[in-house]
């Protein structure tokens with residue numbers, strides 16, 4: 001049984017944080033931020049929690065697509081910002097949305113989390129175990145941002161997105177690529193209880209620490225390879241792809257991948273310009289922007305690749321049917 005996304009919903013907090021704000025707290029300037037990252041602004045929560053933002057994103061989906069979520073049979077929740085270790089974010093959301101009964105699981109795959117979720121949803125449906133899977137991404141990254149570090153504090157924002165995955169007769173989620181290079185784990189980490197990671201000393205601050213240059217180089221190199229691998233695996237040519245939606249960490253990463261694989265960058269969607277790096281949420285957020293501005297249309301083929309902390313990545317292609 002094939003499946004695809006049959007509804008999407010997003011939520012972004014009201015509070016806008018402009019580039020000029022950072023001039024007041026660290027040694028930076030608006031021009032540097034825009035030129036080196038492509039970010040114009042990002043959002044920050046007031047009191048919303050990770051699960052509350054997800055709930056509001058789910059309500060957005062229900063209202064837009066007239067979907068009943070009460071019979072969702074599985075919730076996969078991607079996040080790195082859970083307020084509680086137990087219970088899971090997915091089980092809190094099941095209760096809050098009044099879903100009668102569902103399997104619930106959280107996944108931590110950093111910025112690749114949403115795509116890992118989509119791959120798992122597709123697998124559960126294709127085996128026949130599930131009929132309606134809710135894939136959720138929600139992040140309150142501003143809570144874990146070190147506002148004394150100019151190399152990271154300018155990047156992150158808060159947002160949530162949900163996607164419903166259901167069986168489809170005409171559309172499908174194609175064969176995925178995924179992989180991990182755990183030896184580079186220290187390149188992006190968020191640690192609270194340990195001084196060492198893979199036997200290397202780390203900052204135990206409960207804030208995001210990143211070797212931006214290393215991740216940048218790795219992302220461009222590996223995602224360019226994986227873009228080509230995904231097409232080969234599915235016997236598709238790049239000219240059949242209507243939109244490429246990579247993780248929105250930095251506009252220059254997206255441009256460099258397009259240049260490496262000779263893909264027209266005007267056929268990419270990003271959310272980084274408007275919302276900064278929202279980790280697992282960037283891909284569905286970019287897709288939603290594309291839907292709202294009329295670019296993404298029924299019958300489009302979308303190529304999605306997430307990458308980040310792990311270091312891990314996951315990509316797939318899907319037919320857009322709504």
Ligand code: UT7
Pocket residue numbers: 027028029032033036037111150151152154188211212213214215216219249250253277279307308309
């Ligand atoms: O989502 C998870 C995965 N994460 C990523 O994909 C992030 C990938 N990395 C990046 O997006 C970029 O590496 C950053 C945006 C983090 C940094 O941009 P960059 O162009 O790679 O800068 P850089 O690290 O090469 O630094 C260039 C210069 C340095 O100064 P010196 O040593 O040349 O004097 C930095 O100290 O820019 C300086 N710099 C800044 N200057 C003004 C770094 N951050 C800032 C800043 N404002 N905010």
